[in-house]
Amino acid sequence: MAKSANENRVVVKVFLYGIQPQIWRRFSIDVGATFLELNDAIQAAMGWDNKHPHEFRHGKGKRLVDVIGPVGLEDQTPGEFQDETKLTIADFLGKRRTPIRILYRYDFADEWVHELVFEKKESSEQSGPVMIDGARNCPEEDSGGTFQYMQAQAGDTQWMSPGYDPEAFDIKAVDFMAKKTRKRKS
Numbered sequence: 721m722a723k724s725a726n727e728n729r730v731v732v733k734v735f736l737y738g739i740q741p742q743i744w745r746r747f748s749i750d751v752g753a754t755f756l757e758l759n760d761a762i763q764a765a766m767g768w769d770n771k772h773p774h775e776f777r778h779g780k781g782k783r784l785v786d787v788i789g790p791v792g793l794e795d796q797t798p799g800e801f802q803d804e805t806k807l808t809i810a811d812f813l814g815k816r817r818t819p820i821r822i823l824y825r826y827d828f829a830d831e832w833v834h835e836l837v838f839e840k841k842e843s844s845e846q847s848g849p850v851m852i853d854g855a856r857n858c859p860e861e862d863s864g865g866t867f868q869y870m871q872a873q874a875g876d877t878q879w880m881s882p883g884y885d886p887e888a889f890d891i892k893a894v895d896f897m898a899k900k901t902r903k904r905k906s
Contacts, residue, residue, distance in 0.1 A: 727751070727841035730809055731852065734762055734824065736859075737833040738866035745854035745894075746839075750847065751813065755788045755804035761849040762824060762834070764896045767858040772827035776804070776836070784823055788812070813838060830865040849896040857888045 730751050735744035745765040749758060755776055763770040775789035785799030788807055813820065818841060824834040859869045860881060873886060 726843045729842050729844045729846070730813065730818070731839040731842060732758075732761075733837045733839055734765065734834050736766075736866070737835060739859075739869060741856060743856040743858055746852040747849050748842065748844065748846070748852060749809065749849045751808065751810035751841065753809055753849075755802075755807050755809070755812070756790075758809060759804065759824075761896055762826075762836070764849070765851060765854065765894055766834075767894075768826060768832075769861050771861060772829070774824065774826045776822055776824055778822040809838070813841070827861075827865075830862065832859075832865065851891050851894045851896075854889050854891060854894075857884070857886050860884065 728751055729748045731746065731748045733744060733746045735742050743766075745762075747761060747765050749761050753761070758776075759774055760770065762768075773790070773793075775787050775793055777784040777787055779786045779799060783799075786802075787793055787799065788802045788804050791803055791805075793801065818838050820838045822836050822838075824836045826832045826834065863869060863872075
């Protein structure tokens with residue numbers, strides 16, 4: 721089947737590193753969305769509150785020194801820096817074949833590292849991000865990162881709020897619109 725020149729969306733899978741069983745989400749988004757809009761979609765899909773700095777890292781092999789992020793990270797980037805408010809997903813993907821993998825870092829203190837996979841391009845009449853699938857509840861904000869999360873899951877520490885269910889994920893509860901109104905911290 722020939723690929724359509726009208727592939728206006730991309731399916732994205734994002735999952736947290738270092739957590740087993742895996743916490744992941746899959747959604748589609750317009751290729752015309754900026755990386756800032758992609759950040760907002762990831763925040764909504766994962767259940768984060770968008771309270772902390774973030775960046776996207778990519779590069780060749782294991783050297784992920786190129787950064788897409790908020791203005792202000794330029795001086796901290798050993799590779800190429802691109803402003804997330806100007807770079808669209810379409811510009812980043814170009815004519816490259818999918819899947820394409822990059823890293824998404826959120827909350828540099830807790831160091832939540834996500835792998836983000838642009839799985840496939842597709843054509844659709846939908847607009848805005850659309851949730852497709854996912855598994856397991858995302859850790860709570862400011863919970864200490866992967867190591868503390870795994871310790872809590874093993875019963876070695878207790879930081880989770882009463883009623884937190886690590887297995888719970890309700891695809892219908894994901895609201896991509898609500899996150900847009902929240903104030904960002906750079």
